[in-house]
Amino acid sequence: MKNTMRVTEELAKFACKLTYHKLPREAVGWAKDAILDCTGVALAGSQEEAGKIMADYAKKTAAKPEAGVMASGFKTTAAEAALANGTMAHALDYDDYALPNWTGHPTAPIWPAIFSLGQRQKISGKDLLLAYVVGFEVGARVGAYLGRGHYESGWHPTATYGTMGATAACCSILKLDVTRTRSAFGIASSEASGVRQNFGTMTKPLHCGLSSRNGIVAALLAEKGFTADVDAIEGTFGFGKVFLANGDCDPARSLKGLGKSYMIVEHGISVKPYPCCAEAHRCLDAILFLIQKHDIKADDVESVECRTSDMVPAIMIRHRPKTVEEAKFSMEYCMAVALLDREAGLQQFTEERVRERKVQKLLTRVHYLHLPEHSGYANMERYPERVTVKLKNGETYAQEVLTNKGKPGNRLSREELIAKYTACAEEAIPRKRIDRSLEMLDRLETLDNVGKLMDVLCA
Numbered sequence: 085m086k087n088t089m090r091v092t093e094e095l096a097k098f099a100c101k102l103t104y105h106k107l108p109r110e111a112v113g114w115a116k117d118a119i120l121d122c123t124g125v126a127l128a129g130s131q132e133e134a135g136k137i138m139a140d141y142a143k144k145t146a147a148k149p150e151a152g153v154m155a156s157g158f159k160t161t162a163a164e165a166a167l168a169n170g171t172m173a174h175a176l177d178y179d180d181y182a183l184p185n186w187t188g189h190p191t192a193p194i195w196p197a198i199f200s201l202g203q204r205q206k207i208s209g210k211d212l213l214l215a216y217v218v219g220f221e222v223g224a225r226v227g228a229y230l231g232r233g234h235y236e237s238g239w240h241p242t243a244t245y246g247t248m249g250a251t252a253a254c255c256s257i258l259k260l261d262v263t264r265t266r267s268a269f270g271i272a273s274s275e276a277s278g279v280r281q282n283f284g285t286m287t288k289p290l291h292c293g294l295s296s297r298n299g300i301v302a303a304l305l306a307e308k309g310f311t312a313d314v315d316a317i318e319g320t321f322g323f324g325k326v327f328l329a330n331g332d333c334d335p336a337r338s339l340k341g342l343g344k345s346y347m348i349v350e351h352g353i354s355v356k357p358y359p360c361c362a363e364a365h366r367c368l369d370a371i372l373f374l375i376q377k378h379d380i381k382a383d384d385v386e387s388v389e390c391r392t393s394d395m396v397p398a399i400m401i402r403h404r405p406k407t408v409e410e411a412k413f414s415m416e417y418c419m420a421v422a423l424l425d426r427e428a429g430l431q432q433f434t435e436e437r438v439r440e441r442k443v444q445k446l447l448t449r450v451h452y453l454h455l456p457e458h459s460g461y462a463n464m465e466r467y468p469e470r471v472t473v474k475l476k477n478g479e480t481y482a483q484e485v486l487t488n489k490g491k492p493g494n495r496l497s498r499e500e501l502i503a504k505y506t507a508c509a510e511e512a513i514p515r516k517r518i519d520r521s522l523e524m525l526d527r528l529e530t531l532d533n534v535g536k537l538m539d540v541l542c543a
Contacts, residue, residue: 089318089335089336089339090315090318091225091229091317091318091324091335091338091339092266092269092270092314092315092316092317092318092319092322093262093266093314093315094339094342095222095225095226095252095269095317095338095339095342096255096262096265096266096269097262098218098221098222098342098343099218099222099252099255099256099265100255100256100259100260100261100262100265101343102214102217102218102256102343103214104210104211104213104214107213107214107217108346108349110346110349111217111346111348111349112213112217112529114348114349114352114353115213115216115217115220115348116213116525116528116529117353117355117501118180118190118191118195118216118220118353118355119191119195119212119213119216119525119528120501120502120505120525121179121180121191121355121501121504121505122173122179122180122191122192122195123195123505123521123525123541124504124505124506124507124508124509125173125176125178125179125192125508126154126169126172126173126179126192126195126196127154127155127172127508127509127511127512127513127541128176128178128430128507128508128509128511128512129154129171129172129173129174129175129176129178129289130153130154130155130156130172130175130511130512131155131511131512132172132175132176133286133435134171134172134175134286134289134290134409135154135168135171135172135175137286138167138168138171138172138290138293139153139154139156139168139172141168142156142158142160142164142165142167142168143156143158143160145160145164146158146159146160146161146164147160147161147164148160148161150162150165150200150203150204151165151166151199151200151201151203151204151538152165152203152538152539152541152542152543153165153168153169153542154168154169154172154512154541154542155512155513155541155542156168156542157542157543159542162200162201162203162204162300163200163297163300163301163304164297165196165200165203166196166197166199166200166201166250166293166296166297166299166300167293167294167296167297168293169195169196169199169200169293169296170192170193170195170196170197170289170292170293170294170295170296170297171289171290171292171293172196172289172293173191173192173195173196173289173292174189174192174242174288174289174291174292174293175286175289176359176412176430176433177288177289177356177359177360177361177412178356178358178359178360178430178508179191179192179292179356180192180353180354180355180356181353181354181356181362182220182224182348182351182352182353182354183351183354183465184232184351184465185224185225185227185228185347185351186223186224186227186241186242186245187227187232187234187235187241187245188235188240188241188242188245188246189242189246189292190219190220190223190224190242190245190246190249190353191216191220191353192242192246192289192292193223193242193243193246193247193249193250193291193292193295193296193299194215194216194219194220194223194246194249194250194253194296194299195216195296196292196293196296197219197250197253197254197295197296197297197299197300198212198215198216198219198250198253198254198257199212199534199538200296200300201254201257201258201300201303202215202257202534202535202538203534203535203538205257205258206533206535207257207533207534208531208532208533208534209527209528209529209530209531209532209534210529211256211257212257212528212531212534213528213529214256215253215254215256215257216253217346217348218252218253218255218256219249219250219252219253219256219299220249220347220348221252221342221346221347221348222248222249222251222252222253223245223246223248223249223250223252224245224249224347224348224351225338225339225342225347226244226245226248226249226317226323226338227241227245228334228337228338228340228347229317229318229324229333229334229335229337229338230324230327230328230333231328231332231333231334231337232461232462233328233329233330233332234327234328235280235461236461237328237329238279238280238281239278239279239280239327240278240279240280240282240283240288240291242278242291242292242295243276243277243278243291243292243294243295244276244277244278244327246278246291246292246295246296247272247275247276247294247295247298247299247302248269248272248273248276248317248323249295249299250272250295250296250298250299250300251268251269251271251272251298251299251302251303252265252268252269252299253299254268254299254300254302254303254304255268255303255306257303258303258304258307260303260306260307263314264306264307264309265306266312266314266315266316267306267310267311267312267314268302268303268305268306268312269302269312269316269317270311270312270313270314270316271301271302271305271306271310271312272298272299272302273312273313273316273317273322273323274312274316275294275298275301275302276295276298276323276327277294278291278294278295280399283361283399283401283402283413284401284402284405284407284409284410284412284413284414285409285410286409288409318333318335351492352491352492352495353492354490354491354492355490355495355496355501355504356490357489357490357496357500357504358418358428358429359412359428359429359430359433360411360412360413360418360428360433361399361400361412361413363392363395363396363399363400363415364400364415364418365488365489365490366392366468366469366485366486366488367390367392367415367418367419367469367471367485368418368419368422368428368488369485369488369489370469370470370471370483370484370485371388371419371422371423371471371473371483372422372426372427372428373483373485374471374473374481374482374483375422375423375426376426377481378481380423380473380475380481382420382423382424382442382446384475384476384477385423385446385449385473385474385475385476386449386474386475386476387449387450387451387473387474388419388423388449388450388451388471388472388473388474389451389452389453389471389472389474390415390419390450390451390452390453390469390470390471391452391453391454391455391458391469391470391471391472392415392452392453392454392458392469393454393458393459393460393461393463393464393467393469394454394458394459394460395459395460395461395464396415396452396464396469397415397452399413400413400414400415401413402414402417403415403416404416404444404447405417405438405447406438406439407435407438408433408434408435408437408438410438411433411437411438412433414447415450415452416447416448416450417438417443417447419447419450419471420443420446420447420449420450421433421437421443423446424442424443424446429507430507430508430511455467467486468484468485468486469484469485469486470482470483470484470485471483471485502522505518505522506518506522509521513541513543517540517541517543520540521537521540521541524536524537524540525537
C-alpha cells in the first residue's frame with residue numbers, strides 16, 4: 085500500500101478548518117439542491133413500508149426528544165432520528181447519486197445526520213450547508229482513496245463512504261478539534277459496513293440510516309474523549325486495507341487539491357427523475373422517448389433489447405421481481421412498466437403494480453445485449469446505452485442515450501426540482517406545510533435554527 089501520506093489527519097484538518105465563508109458559491113448551490121431533493125424524497129419515503137417500520141421502531145424506542153422523525157409527529161434522540169430518517173431518505177431509491185468517487189448516494193447518509201444533530205445543537209442554516217459540503221468532500225475523498233475495487237468486491241459505498249462522510253459532517257457541527265476528529269474517523273471505520281447483496285431489499289435503505297446514526301455516534305463519542313486509532317483510514321489494518329481486497333489505495337488521489345478544489349463542484353451531483361436504480365435511467369430515457377415519438381403501445385411490442393455494459397445487470401440484479409424493492413433493481417420491470425404507463429414515477433413503483441399480471445408478462449420480453457467494448461466498470465459511462473423496441477408487425481425503433489436526465493451534464497431545471505419535491509411531499513404532509521418548507525429550504529442559508537424547518541417537516 086502506497087502509504088506515506090497521512091490521509092486521516094489531512095481529512096480531519098480539512099473538516100475542522102473549513103468555514104462557510106470559504107465555500108465556493110457553486111458548492112453551496114449544489115448543497116442546497118441536494119438538500120431540497122433529499123428532503124422531499126425522505127418525506128415520500130416515510131410512507132413506504134420500510135419507512136413506516138423504521139418510524140414505528142423509533143417511536144417505540146424513543147428517548148430524549150432531540151430531533152424529529154419525518155412526517156411522524158414525534159422526536160427521539162438525534163442518533164435514532166437519523167437512523168429512521170436515513171432509511172426513509174433511501175427507501176424509494178429516488179435520492180441523488182454522485183460519480184466517480186462516491187460510486188453511490190452521498191446525500192441520503194449525510195442529510196439525516198446533519199439535520200438530526202443540527203436540531204440537537206440548534207445550528208444555523210449556514211452551519212448545516214457547511215457540514216454537508218464537509219461530509220460530501222470527505223466521503224468522496226475516501227472513495228478516491230479506495231477506488232473502484234471497493235464497489236466491485238461487493239461493498240456498498242453509500243454505506244461505507246457514507247459513514248465517513250456523515251462522521252465528518254457531524255464533527256463539523258460539533259466543532260471538534262483535529263485530534264478528536266481523527267478519533268471519530270477511527271470509530272467510524274469500525275462502524276462502517278453494507279453489502280451489495282442486499283440490493284432490492286429493505287436493508288439497502290437501512291444502510292443509509294445506519295451510516296447517518298453511526299456518524300452521529302462516532303462524533304459524539306469522540307467529543308467525550310472516546311479514543312480510536314488516529315490513522316484508521318490508512319493504517320496497516322485500517323479502513324483502506326480492510327475494504328479494498330488488494331490494499332492498493334491511493335492517498336495522492338485522495339488528497340489532491342484538498343481545500344483548494346471541491347469534488348462537489350468538479351463532478352457535481354445527479355438528481356434522479358425516476359424512483360429506481362440509476363442504472364436503469366439511460367434506458368428509461370430512451371424507451372420513454374421512443375414511446376412518445378412513435379406512439380408505441382405495450383400490446384404491440386414483441387421484444388425490448390437493452391444494450392448496456394455488463395455491469396448493469398450485475399447491479400440490476402432482480403430479473404423477475406416480486407416486491408417493489410426488487411422492481412427498483414429490475415431493468416425488465418422498468419422497461420415493462422414504462423411501456424404500459426408511458427411514464428416511470430412514484431405511481432409505477434408500488435407493490436400492487438409490481439404484482440399485476442400484465443406487468444409480469446411483459447417484462448419477460450425484455451432482454452440485455454452486451455458488447456465487448458462496454459465491459460467493466462470503467463466503460464459504463466464511456467459508451468451510450470441503446471434501447472431497441474421490436475413490434476409484432478416487424479417495425480423496429482431504437483434510441484441511444486449517453487447522458488441521462490438528471491446528471492450534471494443534463495440537470496433537472498429548478499422547476500423540475502420543485503415539482504419533484506412537491507410530488508414527494510404530497511405523499512406525507514399537507515400543502516400548507518409543503519409551501520412553508522419550500523420557502524425555508526429556498527433561503528436555507530438565512531435560517532438561524534434549522535430546527536424550525538424540521539418542525540415543519542416532522543410534525
